[in-house]
Amino acid sequence: MKFIDFVSREAIRTSVEVDDKEQVIRSMATALLESGKIDKDQHDSIVEAILKREELGSTGIGRGVAVPHTKHPSVSELVGTVAVSADGVDFDSLDGEKVHLLFLLVSPPDRPGDHLRALENISRQLRDETFCRFLKQSKTPADVWQLLEEADNNQFV
Amino acid sequence: MDMPIAQRTVVINNPQGLHARPAEMFARLALKFDSEIEVIRESLRVDAKSILHVLTLGAAQGTELVLHARGADAEAALEALSRLVDSDFTADETLSQGSQG
Numbered sequence: 001m002k003f004i005d006f007v008s009r010e011a012i013r014t015s016v017e018v019d020d021k022e023q024v025i026r027s028m029a030t031a032l033l034e035s036g037k038i039d040k041d042q043h044d045s046i047v048e049a050i051l052k053r054e055e056l057g058s059t060g061i062g063r064g065v066a067v068p069h070t071k072h073p074s075v076s077e078l079v080g081t082v083a084v085s086a087d088g089v090d091f092d093s094l095d096g097e098k099v100h101l102l103f104l105l106v107s108p109p110d111r112p113g114d115h116l117r118a119l120e121n122i123s124r125q126l127r128d129e130t131f132c133r134f135l136k137q138s139k140t141p142a143d144v145w146q147l148l149e150e151a152d153n154n155q156f157v
Numbered sequence: 158m159d160m161p162i163a164q165r166t167v168v169i170n171n172p173q174g175l176h177a178r179p180a181e182m183f184a185r186l187a188l189k190f191d192s193e194i195e196v197i198r199e200s201l202r203v204d205a206k207s208i209l210h211v212l213t214l215g216a217a218q219g220t221e222l223v224l225h226a227r228g229a230d231a232e233a234a235l236e237a238l239s240r241l242v243d244s245d246f247t248a249d250e251t252l253s254q255g256s257q258g
Contacts, residue, residue, distance in 0.1 A: 057181050061208040067177060094185060094208060112173045113217060119177060120215030127209060 001117040003125070003148035006105070010035035011081035012141035016089075024089050025050050025068050028104040032081055038106065042074040046106055060093025064136060065126055067119060069105035078114045080105040082148070084138050100136045101126075131156040160192075163231040165224045167238075171245040175216035177208070179246040184208045186241055192228025194238070205238070 011031040018024050029047045032038045038046060049070040053059070060066040066089075081104050088098030103122050107115040126132045131151055138144045150156065169175050175183070187194050187205040194205035196214060198221075203210035205224070216222060222242075226234045 057178055059177055059181075061177070061181075061212065063209055065209070069177065094181065094188075112176070116174045116176055116215055116217055119212050123209045123212035124215075127213060 001114065001121050002152040003121065004152055006078045006080040006114075006118050007103075007145075007148060008032060008035050008037045008079060008081050009141070009145050011037060012083070012144045013081070014084040014138050014140055014144060016083045016085040017087070019085075019087055019089055021054065021089060021091055022051060024083060024085065024102060025054075025104065028068070028081055028083050028102065031083075032079060032104070032106070035081075037075075037079045037081075039074055042072070046070065046072050046074070050104070050106075058092040058094070060091035060095075060097075060099050061123065062093060062095045062097070063126060063132060064088070064093075064097050064100040065103070065122075065132070066091050066093065066099040066101075067103045067105065067122060069107070069115070071109040071115075072106050073109055075106050075108055078105065078107045078111065078118060080118065082135075082144055084136060084144065101132070125151045125156065128156040160227050161229065161231045163192075163224075163226045163235045165235045165239050167222050167224060167242040169216045169218055169220045169222065169242065172218050174218055174220070175211065175214060177212065180208050180211040182246055183238065183241060184211055186237055187234065190226070190228070190230045190234035190237075192226040192231045192234050194224065194226045194231075194234055197223040197225060 083102045091099040196205050198214045
């Protein structure tokens with residue numbers, strides 16, 4: 001699975017200025033709403049489900065990256081977005097580092113395979129230090145999108 | 158100096174596969190041991206102590222993984238990790254929650 005298969009271009013946000021886990025998750029869900037990927041009346045329910053999932057264990061996977069996510073019956077396909085925070089967000093990651101790069105995923109409950117393939121893609125690409133660093137340094141959503149496209153075309157691995 | 162080496166094969170049985178939550182449980186448990194631990198899927202060989210690495214396995218239900226450990230506590234590490242996998246990630250020793258997520 002490629003980034004462009006599940007990342008909503010219009011929902012990418014850079015220079016995210018909130019520093020708290022709940023706020024950043026909420027703003028990413030709002031970005032998905034604004035780009036028409038989730039329904040208005042489902043927004044709060046999706047945010048709550050993602051926060052509930054975080055209570056089970058942080059989705060901070062190391063290297064300043066987090067993948068907050070949930071299954072949700074209101075979506076018919078995997079939807080996702082990316083946020084970049086220059087200051088970093090406290091995320092209780094396993095390695096204790098602040099999170100600067102977030103991939104938020106909402107997937108239909110009956111499609112665990114797609115979710116797994118998205119996680120596999122994100123983690124495989126982010127193992128490349130240059131790609132990971134460039135993404136964190138992105139100043140505009142267009143920069144992020146270009147990097148994702150380049151990664152999809154195997155320009156980093 | 159010869160370090161003990163241990164190796165075991167495990168199979169991912171939970172329907173959701175080795176997704177974020179199991180990967181976190183797995184890495185967190187692996188970190189408790191001093192041994193170097195690797196997880197091998199076919200030609201892919203990754204560090205068991207990194208969630209990022211474990212997730213790159215993309216291990217869906219039915220995937221066979223080889224666990225390889227090298228160090229004084231190699232055998233104990235693989236015993237604990239294979240028990241976690243065999244329990245479909247419910248036998249986590251660090252947390253009491255279930256396997257959902």
